[in-house]
Amino acid sequence: MATPNKAKTASPKFRFDWFMKGMVLVVALAFVWPGPGAQGGFLHPDVLNKVGIALVFFLNGLGLPLAALREGVSRWRVHLLVQLSTFLLFPLLGLALIKVSDGWMAPDLQLGFFYLCALPSTVSSSVALTAAARGNVPVALFNATLSSLIGVVLTPLWMAWAMGHEGTAFEVGPVVVNLLVWVVLPLVAGQAARPWLQHWAARHKPRLQIVDRVTILMLVYTSFSDSVQQGIWHSYGWTVLLQTVLLGSALFFVVLGLTNLVSRRMGLPDEDRIAAVLCGSKKTLASGVPMAHLIFGANPALGLILIPIMIYHPLQLAICGVLAQHWAARDDQSSANISVI
Structure with missing residues (x-):
């Protein structure tokens, strides 16, 4: 396995970039002009959304380096920690949150928090932040790739x-078919096209990222358009945003602290520990928005369900960016004293 680069790397500072500004803009547009993106609108979201989802996952497959799975399989302890944090610790915390918030949180927002907890980790930001923090980049790449596939x-x-446990109707069959057709098949097609297109994709990566992000913004717009058109937001005020920011922050710091504590108890090297903390505490917006359209279908509360991941996304980037700067500035001699603050 490749040895992590020990050279100090300039850490990225958190910026409220064009994609996050775009999210604010399309949500505002949905409140002002929901008609085009709602069911029956002239954008035909029933067709446009599925084409957009297929495009997002084709590009994901095209950019997913499965070779990293073969190269990084030997560090099984840190991989186990990251995947258990992503797909077990997070959902258990989500279930606990549902239990303690009964009676004072909207059921659709509770569902949104659990959906956030059930999502896979991010790919690009996990790897980039691990590299900036002088962590184990192959470990981050392995876990980010594996998480996307498991998710x-x-x-x-x-x-x-x-x-089903909460008594909500959930038809598994149609969801599985939709996931196979609009997620798995494009993902496999993108991966199959890598031998011919990976060099082209690498040369045009900035343009492909713009296409990917614009497609996600379109999916966000149609999600909120339906919610506005159905009057979902009339029942909620700024309380929803306040609850989401506070609970999302608490959730993030609990997972961050637990992954750091467990990785210390496991005796992981600092580079592995950095990768475990940064990968195990992150959740993907890029895959979360399109998958929500397939899992929740025409649920008019989809905009509300997506609020937790839309708030969590910039929150995790901001805090992990600060941590990456903190860790990158450490002296090699004192690396054993690395902490999350």
Whole structure:
């Protein structure tokens, strides 16, 4: 396995970039002009959304380096920690949150928090921040890639179990078919096209990222358009945003602290520990928005369900960016004293 680069790397500072500004803009547009993106609108979201989802996952497959799985398999302890944090610790905390918030949180927002907890980790930001923090980049790449693949299966299974447990109707069959057609098939097609297109994709990566992000913004717009058109937001005020920011922050710091504590108790090297903390505490917005359209279908509260991941996304980037700067500035001699603050 490749040895992590010990050279100090300039850490990225958190910026409220064009994609996050775009999210604010499309949500505002949905409140002002929901008609085009709602069901029956002239954008035909029933068709446009599925084409957009297929495009997002084709590009994901095209950019997913499965060779990293073969190269990084030997560090099984840190991989186990990251995947258990992503797909077990997070969902268990989500279930606990549902229990303690009964009676004072909207059920659809509770569902949104559990959906956030069931999502896989991020890919690009986990790897980039691990590199900036002088962590183990191959470990981050392995876990980010593996998490994306596992999430296609485990995220809908967790949602089916949770919604069934709460007495909410959830038709597994149609969801599985939609996931196979609009997620798995494009993902496999993108991966199959890598031998011919990976060099082209690498040369045009900035343009492909713009296409990917614009497609996600379109999915966010149609999600909120339906919610506005159905009057979902009339029942909620700024309380929803306040609850989401506070609980999302608490959730993030609990997972961050637990992954750091467990990795210390396991005696992981500092480079592995950095990768474990940064990968195990992150959740993907890029896959979360399109998968939500397939899992929740035409649920008019989809905009509300997506609020937790939309708040969590910039929150995790901001805090992990600060941590990456902190860790990158450490002296090699004192690396054993690395902490999350």
